[in-house]
Amino acid sequence: MELPISPPLSPMLAKAVKTMPKGDLLYEPKWDGFRCVVFRDGDEVELSSRGEKPLTRYFPELVEAVKRELPERCVVDGEIVLRKGAQLDFDALQQRIHPAASRVELLAAETPASFVAFDLLAVGDESLMEVPLGERRRRLAETLAGARAPVHVTPVSDSYDLALRWFDEFEGAGLDGVIAKPRDIPYLPDKRALFKVKHERTADCVVAGFRWHKSGPIVGSLLLGLYNAEGHLQHVGVAGSFTMRRRAELVDELQPYRMDDLEGHPWEGWARQTEATADRMPGAISRWTGKKDLSWVAIRPELVVEVAYEAMQGDRFRHMARFRRWRTDRTPGSCTYEQLEVPVAYDLDDIFEGDAQSPRADRGA
Structure with missing residues (x-):
C-alpha cells in the first residue's frame, strides 16, 4: 500500500466538556460506533480502529463499499455504525466482531454496517494532515459528493444554535452528543484537540x-x-x-x-x-x-x-x-x-439525507 500516509494511524481525539463551546468551530453529530480510519490504494483496503487494530476482516461489505464509493487512493477518518430501523444499534455492532469467518460472512449479510466519513487526510499523492480542518472538510464534501449508502458524509455546521438542537434531537436516533472542532487546526494524531459534549x-x-x-x-x-x-x-x-x-x-x-x-x-x-x-x-x-x-x-x-x-x-x-x-x-x-428519561425518537434517514439541517448547515460547511 503506497499512500502519503501509511497505516496504522492513531486518530485525532476529543476531550469531554460540560457545555457546548462557542467560537470559530465546526459542529458535527457524535456517532455511536467504532472509530475507523480507512486506507485505500486501489484494490487494497484497510480499516484501522482507534487502537490501530485492523477491522478489515470483520466488515467485508464495507471493504466493497469503499472500493465502490471512495477515491482510488485516499485516507478517510470516520465511524463504522450499524443501524436497526431508524436508530443506531451499538450492541448489534459489537456482535460483528467474531472470530469465525463463516459467522462474519453471515452477519455482513444480515446486519450490514455503514461508514460515516468526517475527515479527509489524504487523496491521491497529497497529504492533507497539515491543512486546516475547515479546508479538509470542504475537500471531503467535494471528494465524496457522489458517495452512496452505506458510505455517508456526516452533517456539519458552524451554527451554535443548530448544534444545541442536534444535541437534543439526535439522541433519539442513537447518537450520543456533539463534537466541536476548531476550524483552523491541522490533523493531530492521538491528541485531544477536539471537544465532545455528551448527555449525562x-x-x-x-x-x-x-x-x-x-x-x-x-x-x-x-x-x-x-x-x-x-x-x-x-x-x-x-x-x-x-x-x-x-x-x-x-x-x-x-x-x-x-x-x-x-x-x-x-x-x-x-x-x-x-x-x-x-x-x-x-x-x-x-x-x-x-x-x-x-x-x-x-x-x-x-x-x-x-x-x-x-x-x-x-x-x-x-x-x-x-x-x-x-x-x-x-x-x-x-x-x-x-x-429513566426516554429520548424522543428521531429517524436516521433525516440525518443521512440532510433533512435535519438549516441553511447554515451543510455537508461541506
Missing part, C-alpha cells in the same frame, strides 16, 4: 454485587440493577472510576451486606454461567472480555445508589456509570425503569 443523567439503582479490583482486595466496580415491569431485578451495568482510597472504604461499607450463600439472590442463576448470554449478565463471558476475571461477590439487594450515566442501550447503561452518592432515603423497590 442520573438514576437511582440497586447495588446487588461487586467485583474485586485487579490490583488486590479492594472494590473494582459495583453491579447495578433496576426492577423491570415484571418485578425482576435486571442487571443494568456497573459503576466504577473510584479513587484507590474510596475502593478500600467500599469494602467496609459493603461487608455487612455480603452473602455467603447465593440462595434467594435475584441473580443466583447468573453466578453459574459458563457461556456468553444475550443479556450480558454479571459473570458472563464474551468475546470482549476474553480471559478477564469476571467473578463477582453477591450482596443483599438492599442498598440504593445514585449514579450518573450518559444513555441507555436497550435495557442497560451504554457506558460505565459513575458513582454519585448513597441514597439512604430510597427503597430498592422504587428503583425502576420508569424513572
Whole structure:
C-alpha cells in the first residue's frame, strides 16, 4: 500500500466538556460506533480502529463499499455504525466482531454496517494532515459528493444554535452528543484537540454485587440493577472510576451486606454461567472480555445508589456509570425503569439525507 500516509494511524481525539463551546468551530453529530480510519490504494483496503487494530476482516461489505464509493487512493477518518430501523444499534455492532469467518460472512449479510466519513487526510499523492480542518472538510464534501449508502458524509455546521438542537434531537436516533472542532487546526494524531459534549443523567439503582479490583482486595466496580415491569431485578451495568482510597472504604461499607450463600439472590442463576448470554449478565463471558476475571461477590439487594450515566442501550447503561452518592432515603423497590428519561425518537434517514439541517448547515460547511 503506497499512500502519503501509511497505516496504522492513531486518530485525532476529543476531550469531554460540560457545555457546548462557542467560537470559530465546526459542529458535527457524535456517532455511536467504532472509530475507523480507512486506507485505500486501489484494490487494497484497510480499516484501522482507534487502537490501530485492523477491522478489515470483520466488515467485508464495507471493504466493497469503499472500493465502490471512495477515491482510488485516499485516507478517510470516520465511524463504522450499524443501524436497526431508524436508530443506531451499538450492541448489534459489537456482535460483528467474531472470530469465525463463516459467522462474519453471515452477519455482513444480515446486519450490514455503514461508514460515516468526517475527515479527509489524504487523496491521491497529497497529504492533507497539515491543512486546516475547515479546508479538509470542504475537500471531503467535494471528494465524496457522489458517495452512496452505506458510505455517508456526516452533517456539519458552524451554527451554535443548530448544534444545541442536534444535541437534543439526535439522541433519539442513537447518537450520543456533539463534537466541536476548531476550524483552523491541522490533523493531530492521538491528541485531544477536539471537544465532545455528551448527555449525562442520573438514576437511582440497586447495588446487588461487586467485583474485586485487579490490583488486590479492594472494590473494582459495583453491579447495578433496576426492577423491570415484571418485578425482576435486571442487571443494568456497573459503576466504577473510584479513587484507590474510596475502593478500600467500599469494602467496609459493603461487608455487612455480603452473602455467603447465593440462595434467594435475584441473580443466583447468573453466578453459574459458563457461556456468553444475550443479556450480558454479571459473570458472563464474551468475546470482549476474553480471559478477564469476571467473578463477582453477591450482596443483599438492599442498598440504593445514585449514579450518573450518559444513555441507555436497550435495557442497560451504554457506558460505565459513575458513582454519585448513597441514597439512604430510597427503597430498592422504587428503583425502576420508569424513572429513566426516554429520548424522543428521531429517524436516521433525516440525518443521512440532510433533512435535519438549516441553511447554515451543510455537508461541506
